[in-house]
Amino acid sequence: MGRTLAEKVWDDHVVRRAEGEPDLLYIDLHLLHEVTSPQAFDGLRKSGRRVRRTDLTIATEDHNTPTLDIDKPIADPVSRTQLETLRKNCAEFGVRLHPLGDREQGVVHVVGPQLGLTQPGMTIVCGDSHTSTHGAFGALAFGIGTSQVEHVLATQTLPMAPFKTMAVTVTGELPEDVTAKDLILAIIARIGTGGGQGYVIEYRGEAIEKLSMEARMTICNMSIEAGARAGMIAPDETTFAYIKGRPHAPTGADWDAAVAYWKTLRTDEDAVFDHEVVIDASELAPFVTWGTNPGQGLPLSGSVPDPASFTDPTERLAAEKALEYMGLEPGQRLRDIAIDTVFVGSCTNGRIEDLRAAAEVLKGRKIADGVRMLVVPGSVRVALQAVEEGLDKVFTAAGAEWRHAGCSMCLGMNPDQLSPGERCASTSNRNFEGRQGKGGRTHLVSPQVAAATAVTGRLASPADLADVPALVEV
Amino acid sequence: MEAFTTHTGRAVPLRRSNVDTDQIIPAHWLKKVTRDGFEDGLFEAWRKDPSFVLNQPERQGATVLVAGPDFGTGSSREHAVWALQNYGFRAVISSRFADIFRGNSLKNGLLTVVLPQETVEELWRLTEADPAAEVTVDLVERRVTAQGVDVGFELDENSRWRLLEGLDDISITLRNESAITDFEARRPSYKPRTQAA
Ligand code: SF4
Numbered sequence: 001m002g003r004t005l006a007e008k009v010w011d012d013h014v015v016r017r018a019e020g021e022p023d024l025l026y027i028d029l030h031l032l033h034e035v036t037s038p039q040a041f042d043g044l045r046k047s048g049r050r051v052r053r054t055d056l057t058i059a060t061e062d063h064n065t066p067t068l069d070i071d072k073p074i075a076d077p078v079s080r081t082q083l084e085t086l087r088k089n090c091a092e093f094g095v096r097l098h099p100l101g102d103r104e105q106g107v108v109h110v111v112g113p114q115l116g117l118t119q120p121g122m123t124i125v126c127g128d129s130h131t132s133t134h135g136a137f138g139a140l141a142f143g144i145g146t147s148q149v150e151h152v153l154a155t156q157t158l159p160m161a162p163f164k165t166m167a168v169t170v171t172g173e174l175p176e177d178v179t180a181k182d183l184i185l186a187i188i189a190r191i192g193t194g195g196g197q198g199y200v201i202e203y204r205g206e207a208i209e210k211l212s213m214e215a216r217m218t219i220c221n222m223s224i225e226a227g228a229r230a231g232m233i234a235p236d237e238t239t240f241a242y243i244k245g246r247p248h249a250p251t252g253a254d255w256d257a258a259v260a261y262w263k264t265l266r267t268d269e270d271a272v273f274d275h276e277v278v279i280d281a282s283e284l285a286p287f288v289t290w291g292t293n294p295g296q297g298l299p300l301s302g303s304v305p306d307p308a309s310f311t312d313p314t315e316r317l318a319a320e321k322a323l324e325y326m327g328l329e330p331g332q333r334l335r336d337i338a339i340d341t342v343f344v345g346s347c348t349n350g351r352i353e354d355l356r357a358a359a360e361v362l363k364g365r366k367i368a369d370g371v372r373m374l375v376v377p378g379s380v381r382v383a384l385q386a387v388e389e390g391l392d393k394v395f396t397a398a399g400a401e402w403r404h405a406g407c408s409m410c411l412g413m414n415p416d417q418l419s420p421g422e423r424c425a426s427t428s429n430r431n432f433e434g435r436q437g438k439g440g441r442t443h444l445v446s447p448q449v450a451a452a453t454a455v456t457g458r459l460a461s462p463a464d465l466a467d468v469p470a471l472v473e474v
Numbered sequence: 475m476e477a478f479t480t481h482t483g484r485a486v487p488l489r490r491s492n493v494d495t496d497q498i499i500p501a502h503w504l505k506k507v508t509r510d511g512f513e514d515g516l517f518e519a520w521r522k523d524p525s526f527v528l529n530q531p532e533r534q535g536a537t538v539l540v541a542g543p544d545f546g547t548g549s550s551r552e553h554a555v556w557a558l559q560n561y562g563f564r565a566v567i568s569s570r571f572a573d574i575f576r577g578n579s580l581k582n583g584l585l586t587v588v589l590p591q592e593t594v595e596e597l598w599r600l601t602e603a604d605p606a607a608e609v610t611v612d613l614v615e616r617r618v619t620a621q622g623v624d625v626g627f628e629l630d631e632n633s634r635w636r637l638l639e640g641l642d643d644i645s646i647t648l649r650n651e652s653a654i655t656d657f658e659a660r661r662p663s664y665k666p667r668t669q670a671a
Contacts, residue, residue: 015657016650024647026657028665038507039552046509047475049644058668078505085507096669117666147552147581147643155647157654254664261662 002268004165005234006200009140009265013123015157022159028122028139030152032059032095033108034086035413036127040150041089051093052156058117059090059097062107063413067376067403070100079414093153106379106405109133109347113217114381116246120235120262125152130347130429131230132223136216137243138235138265140200143224163229164274166199167267170207172282177463179357180215181349181427181446182287183207183279184222185297189287191277193295196228199275202267203233207281213242214353221348222429225294234266286461288334289431289444291322296431298334300449300461306330325433326441327421334459337443341424342373342400342454343436344447346410349427350378352385354447359391361451361462362398368457373400374416376408400454412437425453475583477640480612481564483537484605485620486527487598493541494548495575499557501549512557532605539566540597540609546575546586555582565611567618569594580633581642587611587618587627596623613637 003011016024030053037059044050051057064079074080083100090097098104104111109130112118120138125131127149134141144158152158168187188195201223203216211219216233223231240259243249250258289297290304296319298305307319307330323330328337344350344358355377367373375395377383383405386392392402409416410428418424418440427450431442443459452460503515520526527533539558545568546554555578558566566584569591579586589597600620601607609620613634617626629637636646647654 016653024650024653026654026661029668039509042507042509047642047644055667055669081505081507117668119666122665151644151647154644155651155654156658157647159643159647248666248668250664250666257662258664261664 002271004267004271004273005138005202005232005265006140006163006165006230007271009121009123009138012121013140022161024157025123025160027125027152027156027158028056029112029117029124030057030156031108031112031124031126031128031131032057032086032149033062033126033128034082035063036146037089037149038082038085039146040127040153041093043150044093044153049154051095051153054094054096056156057095057153058112059086059095060105060108060111061086061098061100062105063407063411065100065105065404065406066414067374067406067408067416070404076415103380103384106377106381107347107350107407109217109221110351110378110382113137113213114246114379116243116248119243119249119258120239121265125158129224130221132228133217133221133347135220135223135230135232136213137239138232138262140230140232142230164199166196166201166228166275166277167273168201168203168277168279169205170203170279170281171205172207172280173210174207174281174284177286177448177461178281178284179286179446179448180211180218182284183281184219185287185289185294185444186284187277187279188222188226188295189297190279191226193225193293194227196223196226199228200230200232201226201228202273203231204267208233209236212353213238214351217351218348222294225429235262286446286449288425288449288459289442290326290328290334291319292325292431292433293318293322294429294431294444296322297444300334300459302334304328304330304332304334327423335464337459338423338457339371339425339443339453339459340422341418342367342371342450343376343409343424343426343428344450345374345376345378345408346428347378347407348429349447350376350382352382354427355382355386355391356389358447358451359394361448361465362400362455363394365398365455365465367399367454371454371457373398373454374403374409375400376403376416377405380405398454409436411435412440418442425450425459475640475642475645478564478583478585478613478637480610480614481537481585482608482610483564484533484535484607485538485540485597485601485609486533486536487601488527488539488541489598491542492544492547495546495551495554496548498546498554499551503557504551504553509556510560512553513560513562516557516561530605535562537562537564538609538611539563540594540601541566541568542594543568543570543591545571546579547572550574550578552578552582555579555584559584567594567597567611580637583637583640583642585611585613585637589618589625589627593618593623593625
C-alpha cells in the first residue's frame, strides 16, 4: 500500500523500531528560544551531558524581546533573566545564537525558513507549539515540551508515539480577496479546535498548490489550533524556488541530490488517509473570529451567533462564555464591531508578504482616530526588506507604529500588551482569554483585514474601503 | 537520574488530601530558569504558618513524605517534583496520586508509593508519636517497612527497572547510541547544518 507524505518522512528518520516501544526518530533540526530551554540546559549540566549535535541546533531570542528601545536594558527582571540565561547556555554549550540586535534575530519560526534551514523531508522540533509552521516545506515539524528539548539536545533523537493521518483537500480557487489566513480560520471553524487531535494534517488540492511559501506557512502554523500534532504541504517548484540561494540551502551536486529526493515527497496515489476533509475554496470569504478560541470564527459578512443556536451543549456554553468575555451581543453584525488596537505581526502573519499586503491597503490612507496600530516584523531580515521597499514609511504615514522584530503582542510577554477590555484585530494565531494581555479581547484576522480595520475603526475588509478613497495618490 | 534501590529515613506526616501542584509549588516559582532552588517554594503558603508540620524542628532532614489521598492533582508542572526533591524528599507515600504527577515523579527518580489508606494512617500515627521513627522504602523487594508496618506495593516492571538502574529517558535512548551513530553516518550530505561541526 502507498504511503502518505508524513509517513514517508517519518520512515526516513526511524533510528530504532522495537515491538511495544515508540519509534526512536532522528531530529534534523532543533530550534531553541529563551522560554522553554533553560531547564533543559540545566538538566544537561546536572547529568554532565553535552549537546550532541550543535551543528543541528540554533537559538534565537523572540518571546521576551522588546520592540522599542532595544539598545536599553530590559526593564522586566524575568524577561531579562530568561534572555541572559539563554546567552549563557548557548555560550557554554556551543550553540549558535542570534540575540536581540543581531541581523538574523526574530521569531524562531520566521528565522528557520528564511535562513534556508527549513527544508523538505526534514524532522524539525522546537519547544514551541507553532513549530508546525515548518511543515509548509514538507517537513515533519512538532512542538515539544522542555523534557523533550533536553532529550533532543542530548541525543538528537526523540521517542515518538505514532500518529494518524488527515487530508484537508482544498479544491477550486480562492477568490481574489481571500487569503491563506481566511482559509485556515475557515478550516479550523470547520473541523474544530480538537478535530485534529492525534493527526498530522496534509493540506492539498489546487488552491493549496497555488499558494506562495509564506501563505503555506500561515496555513501550517495554525494546524496546532485545530489540535493537530503537525501540518504539512508537499514540496513543489514553489518550495524549491523559495529555498534556492538561501544561506543554508544545498549547492552544486548537493542541490541536485536534494531536489531529486524532495520530488519523491508526495503522498502516493494509493495511500489512504485515516480521515479526509474537503473544502471548496471558491465559497470562502474574509474570515474573522468572534470568540475566545480560533475555531469560533465566521465570514466577516456574518453576525455574532446566538449561543442558543448551538446544538452541542459544550459548544453552547463555550459560546456563552466567549460572548461574555468578548463583550458582544448575539446578532451584532461583525462589521459593526469597533476596534481599539490593530496588531500586524507574529509567526502566522509577520513575514514580508504579510507586511506588503497590509501596506498595500494602507497606502495613502490614515488609520482611524483613536485606533493604535502596531506593525511588528517577524524578523530583522523582514524588517530590513520592508524598509528597503519603503513599507515602514507607508505604515508610519498612515499613523501606525513601526516596531522592532519579535513575538510582541502575539502573547504579550514583553511590554506590548492589551489593557483590560481593550479590543484588538490581530494577525496572530490565538484569541484565548488574556492572551494579548489580561482582559484583552482578540479578533483573529488576515493582514488585509487588519489594515482595513485600522482605517475604518471597525472590523472591515479592503473591499469596504471603496468609499474611503486614498487621501493622496502614491 | 539517581538510582533508587532502598531508602530509609524519617518521615513527615502530611494529613491533607487533594494536595494540588499549585500548593506543592505556587505558580510564581515557575519563572525560574533552573531545576534546583525550588526547596523554599515547597508548600510555600503553608510554611508561613509556624505550626505547619514541615516547620517543626524534629522534622528537619526527613526524607519520606506520607500524604493524604489524591496527591499532586492540578497543573502538570514538573516543578512540583523538583521542589520535593530539592527539599530532600526521596519518596512520597499516598493512597492515590494524580496520574501526571506520578508520571513526572517516576521520570525524575522520586519514588511515589501507593499504599492502602489504613497503612498511610498507621504511618501517620507512628511518626506523629515518634518523630525519630524510620520508614524503609525498599524497591528491590517492593515493600515498605516501619515499626509495626510491613506491606508490599505495586509498581510496573518498566518503571521499577528504570528506577533501580537510575535510568532516565535520555539514558535509555543512549543505550542505543550505536544505532544513532549508524543513522548519522547514513544521513545525506545535503541536509543543512547550522554551523561547522
Ligand atoms: S509569534 Fe506568537 S505564536 Fe509565534 S512563536 Fe511567538 S509567541 Fe509563539
